[in-house]
Amino acid sequence: MKSVKLFSFFKSSASWRVRIALNLKKIEYDYIPVNILKSEGERQEGYANINPLERVPSLIVDGNVLIESMPIIEFLDEVKPSPRLFPEDPFKKAQVRAVCEIINAGIQPLGNVTVLKQVKKQGGNPDEWLKYWMTFGVRKLERHLEGFSGTNCFGNELTAADLYIYPQLDASINRVGINIHEYPNLARIFQHLNGLDAFIKARPEHQPDYQP
Numbered sequence: 001m002k003s004v005k006l007f008s009f010f011k012s013s014a015s016w017r018v019r020i021a022l023n024l025k026k027i028e029y030d031y032i033p034v035n036i037l038k039s040e041g042e043r044q045e046g047y048a049n050i051n052p053l054e055r056v057p058s059l060i061v062d063g064n065v066l067i068e069s070m071p072i073i074e075f076l077d078e079v080k081p082s083p084r085l086f087p088e089d090p091f092k093k094a095q096v097r098a099v100c101e102i103i104n105a106g107i108q109p110l111g112n113v114t115v116l117k118q119v120k121k122q123g124g125n126p127d128e129w130l131k132y133w134m135t136f137g138v139r140k141l142e143r144h145l146e147g148f149s150g151t152n153c154f155g156n157e158l159t160a161a162d163l164y165i166y167p168q169l170d171a172s173i174n175r176v177g178i179n180i181h182e183y184p185n186l187a188r189i190f191q192h193l194n195g196l197d198a199f200i201k202a203r204p205e206h207q208p209d210y211q212p
Contacts, residue, residue, distance in 0.1 A: 001079065004029040007050065007058040009036045010207035013108055013167035014069040015057040019202035020163045021073045025080045029059075033209035036113060070104060073160055085160040092154075099153055099161035102144065103168045107137030111171065131176040138172050141165070142183040149185045151192040166193045170203075 006022065006029045008015035022029055034044050040054050051058040051067050059066045059075075066072045077085045087093045109115065110133040116126040145153060153161035169190045172178040180187045193199050204210055 001027065001061050003060070003062055005032055005060040006030070007032045007034050007044075007047065007056055007060075008207065008209075009034055009056045010204040010210045012036060012056050013171060014055075014104075016167040016202055016204070017069045017163045018057045018059065018072050018076075019207075020166070020198055021076050021085065021160075023198035023201050024083055024085070024158075025076055027076070027080065031208055033207075034058075035209070069164075070100065073163065077160070083158065085158070085163065087157075087159065096154065096159045096161045099141075099144070100164045102141060103137070103164040107133065107141075108168060110134075110137075111175070127176075134172045134176050135178060138169070138178055138183060138186065141168075142186050145185045145189075149189060152189060162189070162193055165189060166199055 004022075004027055006015070006018065008019065008031060010033070032044075034047055034054075034056050036043060036054075036056060041048070043054050048054050050060070050065055053067065055067070057067070057069060057072060059072050061075075061079075066075055073085060086096055111130050116130065119126045119129045148154060150156045152158055153165055165186075166189075169180065169186055173180055173190075180190055200206070
């Protein structure tokens with residue numbers, strides 16, 4: 001990989017996952033900010049030609065465009081397998097992907113900017129909507145991880161699941177005020193990940209487009 005460009009937004013949890021993966025694999029990249037708070041068509045000139053959905057993240061590797069956090073992280077795991085984020089064992093890999101998808105498909109999309117705008121447009125309360133679904137998701141995650149989590153989602157082994165759960169837990173704590181200590185498995189995982197350099201470096205406040 002001679003040229004790597006990441007189109008990212010500092011607050012985007014999907015972008016955050018990819019930033020962690022790049023950090024863990026020690027892949028240098030150019031950070032190109034895309035403000036997803038702007039209306040589609042206004043986010044960045046020409047960005048729709050790179051990603052027709054105008055979402056983040058997008059990763060350009062040696063001129064090849066990749067979109068969506070899951071295939072991007074899987075690609076990085078294949079081209080630079082150390083440290084491995086998806087286990088080689090098919091069953092374990094499926095388990096890791098399941099946790100990723102619980103967050104990626106079942107929790108995080110319900111708090112997207114476009115969804116919250118639509119909730120408001122239809123007369124709902126975006127704050128109440130967000131708190132309900134984030135609390136619901138955290139409760140289900142806590143139950144799902146019971147019995148096999150350790151310092152990480154899967155024992156003490158770092159996997160892609162940790163890349164997905166860390167931004168989600170941070171958002172749950174800081175956006176809707178969830179008391180993480182009510183969820184001992186998640187609290188233990190969050191505390192551990194919160195001390196790892198690759199995760200800290202990927203945090204929103206450390207990105208060039210960060211705004212308080």
